[in-house]
Amino acid sequence: MGIAAKLKTLVASAIHWFFFLVPASIIYGLYFFAGPIPAAVTFVCGTLHFLIVILFPGEKTERIRPILKVNDMAFTKKSVMVIGAGPAGVASCKELSEAGHDVVCFDASSRLGGTFANYFWPGGHLTSSPYVTAFSDFEPARTKEGNERFTHHSAEEYVEYLNKYCRHYGVKDVFQFQHKVLHVKENEDGKIMADVKNLETGKTTVEGPFDHIAVCSGAFHTTLKPKFKGLETFPGQLLHSRDFVASATKTTVDEAFKDCSGKRVVSIGLGESMADVLGIITTKISKPTTYAACAVRKGALIIPRIAHTGQVADFHSTRLRHAIPKRIRNMAVNLNLTLTPRRNAKAIARFDLMDKLPSKGVTYVKSTKSGFFLPAVEQGKLFIKPALDRIEGKTVHYVDGTKSEDIDVIIYGTGYDVPNFPFIDENSFKTSTGEKIMDPHSVPIDRLFRMYNPELGDKVAYLGLGIRPLVGSIPSSAEMQARVLAMVVSGKRELPSKPAMKERIMKLKKFASMESAEFIEQWFLYVNWIPFMDMMAREIGCIPRSYWMLTRPVLYLKLIFSPVTTFQYRLIGHGAKPKLANDIVFRVPTGTNVRDNVFFASVHYTLSLYRWPRDTLEAIFYALGSLVPKSSKMD
Numbered sequence: 001m002g003i004a005a006k007l008k009t010l011v012a013s014a015i016h017w018f019f020f021l022v023p024a025s026i027i028y029g030l031y032f033f034a035g036p037i038p039a040a041v042t043f044v045c046g047t048l049h050f051l052i053v054i055l056f057p058g059e060k061t062e063r064i065r066p067i068l069k070v071n072d073m074a075f076t077k078k079s080v081m082v083i084g085a086g087p088a089g090v091a092s093c094k095e096l097s098e099a100g101h102d103v104v105c106f107d108a109s110s111r112l113g114g115t116f117a118n119y120f121w122p123g124g125h126l127t128s129s130p131y132v133t134a135f136s137d138f139e140p141a142r143t144k145e146g147n148e149r150f151t152h153h154s155a156e157e158y159v160e161y162l163n164k165y166c167r168h169y170g171v172k173d174v175f176q177f178q179h180k181v182l183h184v185k186e187n188e189d190g191k192i193m194a195d196v197k198n199l200e201t202g203k204t205t206v207e208g209p210f211d212h213i214a215v216c217s218g219a220f221h222t223t224l225k226p227k228f229k230g231l232e233t234f235p236g237q238l239l240h241s242r243d244f245v246a247s248a249t250k251t252t253v254d255e256a257f258k259d260c261s262g263k264r265v266v267s268i269g270l271g272e273s274m275a276d277v278l279g280i281i282t283t284k285i286s287k288p289t290t291y292a293a294c295a296v297r298k299g300a301l302i303i304p305r306i307a308h309t310g311q312v313a314d315f316h317s318t319r320l321r322h323a324i325p326k327r328i329r330n331m332a333v334n335l336n337l338t339l340t341p342r343r344n345a346k347a348i349a350r351f352d353l354m355d356k357l358p359s360k361g362v363t364y365v366k367s368t369k370s371g372f373f374l375p376a377v378e379q380g381k382l383f384i385k386p387a388l389d390r391i392e393g394k395t396v397h398y399v400d401g402t403k404s405e406d407i408d409v410i411i412y413g414t415g416y417d418v419p420n421f422p423f424i425d426e427n428s429f430k431t432s433t434g435e436k437i438m439d440p441h442s443v444p445i446d447r448l449f450r451m452y453n454p455e456l457g458d459k460v461a462y463l464g465l466g467i468r469p470l471v472g473s474i475p476s477s478a479e480m481q482a483r484v485l486a487m488v489v490s491g492k493r494e495l496p497s498k499p500a501m502k503e504r505i506m507k508l509k510k511f512a513s514m515e516s517a518e519f520i521e522q523w524f525l526y527v528n529w530i531p532f533m534d535m536m537a538r539e540i541g542c543i544p545r546s547y548w549m550l551t552r553p554v555l556y557l558k559l560i561f562s563p564v565t566t567f568q569y570r571l572i573g574h575g576a577k578p579k580l581a582n583d584i585v586f587r588v589p590t591g592t593n594v595r596d597n598v599f600f601a602s603v604h605y606t607l608s609l610y611r612w613p614r615d616t617l618e619a620i621f622y623a624l625g626s627l628v629p630k631s632s633k634m635d
């Protein structure tokens, strides 16, 4: 490390540790100017505020009270059809079977695992790590030596995890593969029937009657391919990152990426799939691209799978970090990034991309949790370009006036459209008062917990859709949805009235739009991961308790400083498996390093020192308000 880099690291350390002095100076200042009593009161109340608020990240809107009606003793056995055997479908089948319902799951593909099993490239790895992607009551496989494995699974390893989970919980017999659901409708008697085609025999059968359906058909099917000026003049090949996702088992990497082999390639967008694809085609296949450029419109937040601390990056998703209001966290993270030394071409490329993010909104944008393409940038095999302007024959022009010539292949890394459900009969589903529902296809954000369309009630639940997180994983949130689903189907939880559902949806939608619409075009498909899972946990009754601060302080600190995993939601409440959960929560290491933790804790503690009086008053008024009888309009 050169002297300049060493000096920068030293300054960065000093600034980070300096924040530790801020709350201490405030307390000392109070003691000096106002006396020991105000200083002691501020210290005690500020500390309590800090510890309570830190357990439940998210803004107040996201920490909203549970809305489902509770009837823990209820149980009615039901018949449920699950569409799709990806992680969301698998978790739904397990939760429903475990609760005692009759379940059948149809999947058009030939094996369990959804996208991970059928639409991944050979050797491809997940971007979320095993414990962050795991279901709450089944630990990821250990290493041969018997140690916890924290590094990322390959798609095949994750599919094996899903299979083992099913075997462990005895849910193997519910799945029918190569069965495509063609048409789902509601009968006059309110039961649901489905036309299902056996893709092996070509025969279509009518299945049912079912009391409920769980739509787990996946969000990554309809590719988005925006039009560009002059695209029609391009004589080469147009691909989407999904076109490489053949079959993880039947093809080799060379076969999967043969269209790029030895070619001159331009890609558009730098999401997670594209970041991996670029890394592979430029450096990993036997005959790599001879030229590659990537057009990036608004910068990108690149988080390599392994962070500077040596841990998997998503272990930084702790309650401590995420409890700081986003605006302040954004400033803190930006400061953190500014102070990080840029030692090589990889780091320079990464930080350049971050600098171009709109309003430097690091904590608001979706991240690309892969730095797989960075070595290619360092080796001069990949060029990062600004937005694409126009195409003229084989030449691609960018908005800064530069161009890429003689291009053979253009790859869209532009993501997917809002999921749709061509199999649901738009005219047969009725409201509880008997009117036909013409549009059951609400976008995910127009559904309660992204699951329940107020018009359809609890008959149809959508899982795994519109729950893309900025950090964390989709399967973990889908499992929380599955736990809610099983309780609703059993009657242990009941959906509120239609107006109450709509009111709650509107509140959350307004908040999500305010927070993310400026930064993410498809903001309505994203969730704030920890608050979303906490919201589901409140409904289930399995949210970690704030009184553990006094009764189980060691566990409490572990919850605050460790990465969030779904095992935290099996410690208590419905479906608790405390022995397993405790064991894993204590074994998962503390997220990030001491310096970062002290820095974020100091920022948060400083906020608590001045926020506690206002929040205490608000809590008192809230408690008084809830003593007043509610009007009949309220649910």
Ligand SMILES: Cc1cc2nc3c(=O)[nH]c(=O)nc-3n(C[C@H](O)[C@H](O)[C@H](O)COP(=O)(O)OP(=O)(O)OC[C@H]3O[C@@H](n4cnc5c(N)ncnc54)[C@H](O)[C@@H]3O)c2cc1C
Residues within 6 Å of the ligand: 083, 084, 085, 086, 087, 088, 089, 090, 106, 107, 108, 109, 113, 114, 115, 116, 118, 119, 120, 125, 126, 127, 128, 133, 179, 180, 181, 182, 216, 217, 218, 219, 220, 273, 423, 463, 464, 465, 472, 473, 474, 475, 478
């Ligand atoms: C390259 C790539 C990498 C990814 N990496 C990660 C990661 O690291 N972490 C993460 O959280 N997410 C990742 N994702 C997102 C991942 O796709 C989702 O997390 C996960 O697949 C969601 O599971 P799901 O069950 O909702 O849907 P899917 O896994 O897509 O499963 C849906 C299933 O429904 C079936 N189906 C659809 N329609 C019908 C029908 N009409 N009849 C019968 N069956 C039907 C499909 O065949 C499919 O098997 C990645 C995605 C891609 C493409």
